[in-house]
Amino acid sequence: MDKPVIVTVDDDPGVSRAVARDLRRRYGRQYRIVRAEAAGEGIEAVREMRLRGDEVAAILADYRMPQMNGVEFLEAAMDMYPYARRVLLTAYADTDAAIQAINVVDLDHYLLKPWDPPEEKFYPVIDGQLDAWQRTDRIEVAELRVVGDRWSAPSYKVRDFLARNRVPYQWMLADDPEGAQLVAAVGEECRLPLVITVDGESLQSPDQSTLAAAVGLSTTPATDFYDLIVIGGGPAGLGAAVYGASEGLNTVLVEAHASGGQAGQSSRIENYLGFPDGVSGQQLADRARRQALKFGAELLTARRVTHLEPRGQARVIGFQGGGEIAAHAVILATGVTYRRLDAPGLDDFVGRGVFYGAALTEAPACQDSEVYIVGAANSAGQAAVYLAGFASKVHLLVRSDGLERSMSHYLIEQINAIPTIEVHVQSQVTGGQGDGHLERLSISTKGEERTVDAQWLFVFIGAEPHTSWLGDTVERDERGFVVTGPDLVHGGKRPRNWTLRREPYHLETNVPGVLAAGDVRADSIKRVASAVGEGAMAVALVHRYLEKQ
Template sequence: MSVDKPIIVTVDDDPGVSRAVARDLRRRYGQQYRIVRAEEALQGIDALREMRLRGDDVAAILADYRMPQLNGVQFLEQAMDLYPFARRVLLTAYADTDAAIQAINVVDLDHYLLKPWDPPEEKFYPVMDGQLDAWQRADRVEQAELRVVGDRWSAPSYQVRDFLARNHVPYRWMLAEDPEAAQLITAAGGPEVCRLPLVVTAGGDALQAPTQSTLATAVGLSTTPATDFYDLIVIGGGPAGLGAAVYGASEGLNTVLVEAHASGGQAGQSSRIENYLGFPDGVSGQQLADRARRQALKFGAELLTARKVTALEPHGQARVVSFKEGEQIAAHAVILATGVSYRRLDAPGLDDFVGRGVYYGAALTEAPSCQDSEVYIVGAANSAGQAAVYLSGFASTVHVLVRGDGLEKSMSAYLIEQIAEKPNIRVHYRSQVTGAEGDGHLERLRVEEDGKEYLADAQWLFVFIGAEPYTSWLDETVERDGKGFVLTGPDLVVGGRRPKQWPLRREPYFLETNVPGVFAAGDVRSDSIKRVASAVGEGAMAVALVHRYLEKQ
């Protein structure tokens, strides 16, 4: 690594503006940083590549939005690959504010500045001071590459890749027949012995067909609780759980969030959420989940991944949570935010191809593999619509199979409009999958449309039908409705009845279950509004009710 001063790079195709930006930067930061300017986008990319080869450290990159070769957003996208830790600032005129807002989501933009900014002491330097301070404080150690070797149509290989992707762990995927993959398999004992998928860590450890828990530990995810007693245990890492963790930790509660798979839940698999407040150009579920996860960690919440909860029991004033491995933790209060999962499609042959052409949910890791293929989607709600729009950017044709006569009752209007504008999306009404065929992976689907059945060549089926709550582990402890959703507050006292085993004189709080101190938030709750914003709001509300509960103890 070079011992030279870190670099601030500025790119603007207007020579006068370029010199003025560099002048302002040198005046304030010239003692601590080297200022490098470029007047063409491609020249700037070449300069960054040379810096990378020399081992120079780049602290910030400022790019003008209106440039002829690459606009500022496209430039910053390419710059991210070379310097992922550099702070990214877009320089824009007032008329391009919408583009700057879009860039916040596309390249995770750190800030945008309106030109001109005279005087810089008021409008430029305070922003740059904050960005450079954030760069100095950030952990900029790059992780070595994680490699995953497996078979193309292997369900366990898909599960490993999906787990890593949803937990934001970068990896390189290799098919077993690739030369480099063959070398890794040989080093692990040879094809006769080595069990796939094979995961080779940055340190060279080879994990053969690892469990999620083993994989989580190997890539540095937290799986072991720091203590055995907390103020608040949040079960489930979807929007409701993450919202509860952020508000619980930020308000001083010793909080732990337990997630069986990956933060984000079902919403974390959404390719783009466009009706969430504060993101006018949309945000991917992964981006939203990652930001919420980092926010929870910033406030001191503890996040446990790949830990499956199997029981919840009240012991006096404590609420005890048991894990699959037999370990237990306890807390004063618990928030259930386990969300829902997509129901299985009941058609002959489908279960044989789960993870091998049939996927429940968006399965975004598979999207690039759908290039120029025909893709089938079953579902009529927003999640199906989001997936159709996203996959249309890869597939030759996206077929959306809908049982009803239209989408208006179940899908947001903005998604219906987007689907109508995509020439390679075809919506089939009064349609359903009646069977699946293939040799080792999905190859054909039987589809019934308007009462007529036909056989369609298909290697990709994504299913988004209904929702099933993950609550069977609660047994008789927590009351649920006939579909398994958790009953809370007013739903527990319908007709003046008392909740089962309710020991207190007061009635349950709005999100409280029949067990005092145990609350439910988000999609797992009976009659909840199935939207990301409402789930986050319920997570925050549940924490407020936890405080009220603790004050009364």
């Protein structure tokens, strides 16, 4: 096979030659180095490589170029090589631009010029980027195709699963010419949604586990015993997986749907430390996932855990559909899900106009339409700001008298500055109607009922934990949240089924060696940063638990 390519673009001939020289010296045997001294020349080279079917491992672009700056260049190249590692070459004065590029093109790294000696300041960075590229499952964008109906809940579930797992796909309507041809090729009895895989295999109305395996996501554990099992792939679970694996624990993370949890559906998180310009939940989740894989954690997707059982010193979990794995310790990080809106008719339209969470795959389809959002917390505010970029009008329905008690100040200011967002206080949805999909909403505002035409409703009302599968094994409060640490000790009494002389650690449940982190834990702080912190803290307590066994 031809060598994969490293592309470097810099309009300063001296710098351009120096970059190419340093790259060839270290990587010339394994990679082909392609150098360009102008942005246009570089884009043309990348386009030709794409047409030839070459693999591009990394793209290094100078920030200050006359035709287009480095951020614009990387953004253009990203469309052709979404998996190539992106590195911006910048002077110290341009570090703000580099930080902005982290969000615009999901920049992987920026390098300050000059970088002498390269052995200390250049090669370690490129080594890390190439290693990350080698670990990435690179799936061709154009080859995975999904055919379905516009207002189909199963079609939406397939698209949402692929999008949240960052699997590129081409979406086609079954009544469009190309989609109809694919359906006809499968046969008259074709069941939608239809997924055509990269190998040309046809999957008719696939379940998540079948779809995950078909697109190359890991669904089968490599072994039957681990040091640590993390259940849930949100910020807390990803944080636990990163710290567990980086500290030498044989770690597996089990996720039922997609990495990121609720935070992964957020269009932009602006109050997370280290991202002054904000970062999308999907970007943050993908970076954390790659980081966990880098340290050797194993990630299982589309595997639902159905029970947890202590067997001696082992902690055993069972999967839906059969099979089980065991570990010395388990961290519960299953997070929460949005509560269903209790209004007549709405359950009939879930995935067909009614969506719980941001449903970012639907945003482009909202172009020039009016959308309705129910909720008053940050997730609802972030969705309102994001959808305002597509919709002609965004109606934010709030049950209380305002947003101040439940939403961050910075989001309230953004909402007030966008004229197409209208906040309706003391308002709630009382019903939904339509033929095959949502067409009308009944809304009560300050006691007055009205009916409006509406095809889009996004709901963000509170959260409830998915913990019923724990049965009587793990103690929970009346709302289903997992009780941990000091909250388990009531009036000096020992926790139910507690077998040790010591009291439970701060994040430990009533089962020794089983801990909880993030939103699933009772009285936890519902913020991304605190969830990540609890994931790291839980790993530290796992070490303490293992040391005393």
